[in-house]
Amino acid sequence: MLVIGLMSGTSYDAVDAAAARLRLDGDTLVLKPLGMVSTPYDGGLREALAAALPPAAVPLAEVCRLDTRIGQAFAAAAVRANRELCEEHAELVASHGQTVYHWTEGGRVHGTLQLGQPAWIAEATGLPVVADLRARDVAAGGQGAPLVSLVDLLWLRGRPGTPVALNIGGIANLTAPDGTAFDTGPGCALLDAAARESSGGRLAYDAEGALAARGLPYRPLLDRLLAEPYYALAPPKTTGKELFHSGYLRAAGLDGLCAEDALATLTLLTARTVADAVRSVGATEVIASGGGTRNPVLMGELRHLLPGIPLRTSDELGLPAPAKEAYAFAVLGFLTAHGLPGTDPRSTGARHPSVLGSLTPGRSGLRLPPTPRGGPVRLVVEA
Structure with a gap:
């Protein structure tokens, strides 16, 4: 068909x-x-x-x-x-x-x-x-x-170890071979919101992580964001822009940060929450897809936070x-x-x-x- x-x-x-x-x-x-x-x-x-x-x-x-x-x-x-x-x-x-x-x-x-x-x-x-x-x-x-x-379960069946399928869209989600699947939290949603806010609507997203690459993460903001209760919930769980939107950023205290530092902080937030989720299911391999894979800064942070766990894109398995x-x-x-x-x-x-x-x-x-x-x-x- x-x-x-x-x-x-x-x-x-x-x-x-x-x-x-x-x-x-x-x-x-x-x-x-x-x-x-x-x-x-x-x-x-x-x-x-x-x-x-x-x-x-x-x-x-x-x-x-x-x-x-x-x-x-x-x-x-x-x-x-x-x-x-x-x-x-x-x-x-x-x-x-x-x-x-x-x-x-x-x-x-x-x-x-x-x-x-x-x-x-x-x-x-x-x-x-x-x-x-x-x-x-x-x-x-x-x-x-x-x-x-x-x-994902059908596609990854038969691969050695514990392969995990990761999709990084506006929201990031993963699937593990034991059937565990959940939204890890924001993928690019907060990055896109910050790019729009900081540019007065001129930018829809941080293309290739260019802004984040020029900034430094602001640890107090990162710590506040990581305290979000969603991350502590047990799977199965889902979330969306009902939670992670521009108002969420304003409430977290983004004011006063330059765009570069804000994007660097939010990129690290996505990488940290995804990496924590990947480790929680005992992954031995991550196969990523979605628009977030085109952000080299985000992918670099993920590789840094997942030492010893190969991070591939689905292109290598035949799906762009x-x-x-x-x-x-x-x-x-x-x-x-x-x-x-x-x-x-x-x-x-x-x-x-x-x-x-x-x-x-x-x-x-x-x-x-x-x-x-x-x-x-x-x-x-x-x-």
């Missing part, structure tokens, strides 16, 4: 669309990556989305407008991927949507909201769409995240680091279309595995393949 996976993470800068040919070979799921295209949100949509994220209060009219405009942006990305990446017409689209709120209280997730109306994708492509993938796991008592953990999550959602869409669970309860804390998402029929209706007798136990990436 040729599937397009659509993803926009907590950095909400673009829609990534990855095309993959997927097939079941016995108990092995074989993924052949066909490439990724990244389509930036237009400036007006990105500004509207940023203004709507927590802790902002937003009228329902704006939620409706965002759901429509994000759905149209995802639809355009899917059309582009189908045209530019697929040697023949795709058969399915799997859309993560744009997370705007993850309702967490008392260590439990009570609800989650992703915008990006899938009807626009189905209308533009003519293809069936799997969307709203997180909600079913939440309904089953799970955290709804990290949702790529099952894909910027595209890995989009490919993961293509896999989850494939599993849903075949009636197979897309979660592992060890990772999310749910009561049972769940077939994820809702299905929007394409132009020719909805014809699903038969459900195999058993699901895959490993994922192999084909060159």
Whole structure:
């Protein structure tokens, strides 16, 4: 099956669309990556989305407008991927949507909201769409995240030692081979917020860690940030920009620090919290993906804090680091279309595995393949 996976993470800068040919070979799921295209949100949509994220209060009219405009942006990305990446017409689209709120209280997730109306994708492509993938796991008592953990477990199975999959997006998360999976804390979320604040909105992020490279960490601020109670919670646990946003930085006392020192401090915070999480699961190898891997200062800090633990990117295992999550959602869409669970309860804390998402029929209706007798136990990436 040729599937397009659509993803926009907590950095909400673009829609990534990855095309993959997927097939079941016995108990092995074989993924052949066909490439990724990244389509930036237009400036007006990105500004509207940023203004709507927590802790902002937003009228329902704006939620409706965002759901429509994000759905149209995802639809355009899917059309582009189908045209530019697929040697023949795709058969399915799997859309993560744009997370705007993850309702967490008392260590439990009570609800989650992703915008990006899938009807626009189905209308533009003519293809069936799997969307709203997180909600079913939440309904089953799970955290709804990290949702790529099952894909990581299948992908890393058979590697020696204790390999850990790490994704550094706006929020960082990891998956260990025993099924432990959780958000470690901020990935690039606070870095992006500080870059925007310090530049008056001119910079969306600290490109290649250039500001952090010129600064020095301010230890009193780092100590205050490391005292955040989230880090002491036991997994499974999830977080997001409901906690780690620009207001969080202002409350932590960023005022008075130059941009370079602020970014150096926040880069070290991300590296410290990720490294602590990696050590807590006994990792012998880290395979990283996500936008944070393009920040050499952050990656250098991580290598310094994890001596003796190889830190690789997913490119070395055949999945380009910027595209890995989009490919993961293509896999989850494939599993849903075949009636197979897309979660592992060890990772999310749910009561049972769940077939994820809702299905929007394409132009020719909805014809699903038969459900195999058993699901895959490993994922192999084909060159």
